[in-house]
Amino acid sequence: MKKKTILITGGTGSFGNEAVKFFLNKKEIGKLIVFSRDELKQSEMKKKFNSHKIRFFIGDIRDKNRLSIATKNVDYIIHAAALKQVDTAEYNPTEFIETNIIGSKNIIEICAHNKVKKVIALSTDKACSPINLYGATKLCSDKLFVSANQYVTDTIFSVVRYGNVEGSRGSVIPLFKSFRNNLITITSKDMTRFTLSLSNSVDLVDWALINSIGGEIIVPKIPSYKIMDLAQAINPKAKLNIIGIRPGEKIYEELISTHDSLNTYETKKYYLIFPPNNKRLLRYYKKKFNIKKVNKNFSYRSDLNKNFLKIIDLKRIVNKL
Numbered sequence: 651m652k653k654k655t656i657l658i659t660g661g662t663g664s665f666g667n668e669a670v671k672f673f674l675n676k677k678e679i680g681k682l683i684v685f686s687r688d689e690l691k692q693s694e695m696k697k698k699f700n701s702h703k704i705r706f707f708i709g710d711i712r713d714k715n716r717l718s719i720a721t722k723n724v725d726y727i728i729h730a731a732a733l734k735q736v737d738t739a740e741y742n743p744t745e746f747i748e749t750n751i752i753g754s755k756n757i758i759e760i761c762a763h764n765k766v767k768k769v770i771a772l773s774t775d776k777a778c779s780p781i782n783l784y785g786a787t788k789l790c791s792d793k794l795f796v797s798a799n800q801y802v803t804d805t806i807f808s809v810v811r812y813g814n815v816e817g818s819r820g821s822v823i824p825l826f827k828s829f830r831n832n833l834i835t836i837t838s839k840d841m842t843r844f845t846l847s848l849s850n851s852v853d854l855v856d857w858a859l860i861n862s863i864g865g866e867i868i869v870p871k872i873p874s875y876k877i878m879d880l881a882q883a884i885n886p887k888a889k890l891n892i893i894g895i896r897p898g899e900k901i902y903e904e905l906i907s908t909h910d911s912l913n914t915y916e917t918k919k920y921y922l923i924f925p926p927n928n929k930r931l932l933r934y935y936k937k938k939f940n941i942k943k944v945n946k947n948f949s950y951r952s953d954l955n956k957n958f959l960k961i962i963d964l965k966r967i968v969n970k971l
Contacts, residue, residue, distance in 0.1 A: 653680025657724045659711055659757070660731030662691035664818035665772065667698075668848040669728060669855065674701055685709050685720050686731065711753030717760045724764065728855055729757055729771040729795075732788070736776070736898045739784040750787035754794050762802040770858045771795045773811035773867065775844060775903040775952075778910070782898025792867060796925055799864040808862035810854050811869050813844030813903045813952065817971040822877070826884045827968070834881045835891045841877040842902050842952040845959065845967070846870060857920075863934055867923040869905045871916075874955040875964055883964035906950035914948065915941040921950060 656673055658666050661684035673679045684695060685707045692706045709716035711731050721727065732750050733739065739746045754771070761769055773792050776785030795807040814821050822843065826834055846854075854870050862868065881888060895901065906914055906921055913924045915932075917939045924931045935941045959967075 651678070654678055654725040655681040655683065655723060656726045656728060657683040657685055657707075657721060658728045658730060659685045660729075662686040662688050662695055663730060664815065664848060665730050665851060667695065669730075669852050670695070670699060670704065672849075672852045672856070674699065674703060679703070681705060683707055683720060683724065685711075685717075710749075711756055712748055714756045714760060717756055718763065721760055721764045721766055725767045726859060727757065727761065727766055727769045728859075729754070729769060732772075732791075734774075734784060736782050736784050737896055739782060739787070740897050743783050746783055746787045750784075751790045751794070754791040758794060758798045758802065758805075758807065761805040761807075765804045767804075768806040768859060768862070769795065769808070770855050770862070771807070771809045772855070773809050775811065775813040775905050777811065778904045779907045781900060784898070796865050796867065806862060806864040808858050808864060809867040810858050811867055811905055812846050812851060812854065812872065813905060814846065815851050816845055816847050816967055818848065822880065823884070823968060823971060826881060829888070832885065832888050833891055834885060834888045835893055836877060836881060837893055837895045837899060838901055839878055839890075839892060840901050841895075842874050842955075843877065843880075844872050844874050844903050844905065844952045844955070846872045847967075854920075861938070863931065865925050865928060866931055866935075869921040869923065869950065871919055871921065871957075873957040873959045873963075874903075874952040875959040879959070879961045880964050880968075883961050883968055902951050902953035904949065904951045906944075906948070908947045908949045911944050911946065911948040914944045916944055917941055 683705045687710050707720045733746045774788050777788035777792050780786045780789050792809050798807045858868050910923050915922045
């Protein structure tokens with residue numbers, strides 16, 4: 651059997667490093683291509699992994715020609731490249747549109763040209779009922795990948811959507827741990843967040859690579875936590891500096907809205923959002939996973955989640971990181 655080639659856009663980030671470590675151990679994977687703009691991070695990854703199976707490509711998803719060269723003879727793409735800082739997006743909207751929307755469009759068109767078999771695009775809770783520009787660009791990206799299945803015949807496009815990844819660059823745990831003088835800055839006492847480990851985020855993508863057939867948005871069933879509990883887990887003696895929510899920030903995270911619930915189904919570990927009236931996806935997942943429809947007006951929000959981590963659980967996560 652011919653071994654497969656995976657290309658990871660934005661492959662030098664937290665997810666990319668974890669994904670490379672995971673797929674290096676898969677016998678059916680013959681080559682991993684890390685595609686990103688940062689030569690320093692690529693140099694550090696080369697030293698870290700030192701594997702003949704990895705190739706490094708300097709490139710930007712805005713550059714269609716470079717993408718075309720990088721994706722020749724590639725079987726699967728994991729699309730992790732994005733501009734992600736919420737407050738930065740509010741002041742640099744065109745840059746986020748160029749990368750998150752036009753970059754996604756470029757990937758779709760190049761996949762059609764080079765006959766890539768499958769693309770798994772990473773999304774975010776911010777794409778659900780977006781209130782900031784970053785979320786709006788990721789919603790556009792999700793829509794592009796879902797609809798691409800209607801006109802690209804040789805490639806399967808699917809989306810995975812999840813919230814905060816524990817310990818990833820720019821996430822809340824490293825931020826809270828960086829504060830000094832027994833002071834932690836918090837935007838709101840009422841804030842809640844979803845959480846997912848890096849290894850579980852890669853497991854989710856692997857599941858999608860194996861099982862998805864195109865057009866579905868896959869959402870993992872994951873726990874939530876209260877931001878006040880996290881502060882307590884990191885430093886129980888810390889004084890709290892409450893500064894109010896930042897531009898574009900939500901009190902809670904949302905992965906599935908009540909509007910999405912009309913086309914949302916569930917398995918034991920995942921929710922699946924289908925395009926309206928998609929009988930092909932419905933037949934496939936009913937037969938393979940015996941999915942059931944969620945209740946009317948269902949929504950999946952961090953503040954309404956039935957599964958909340960306690961302070962002791964958060965302490966374990968913090969100590970592990």
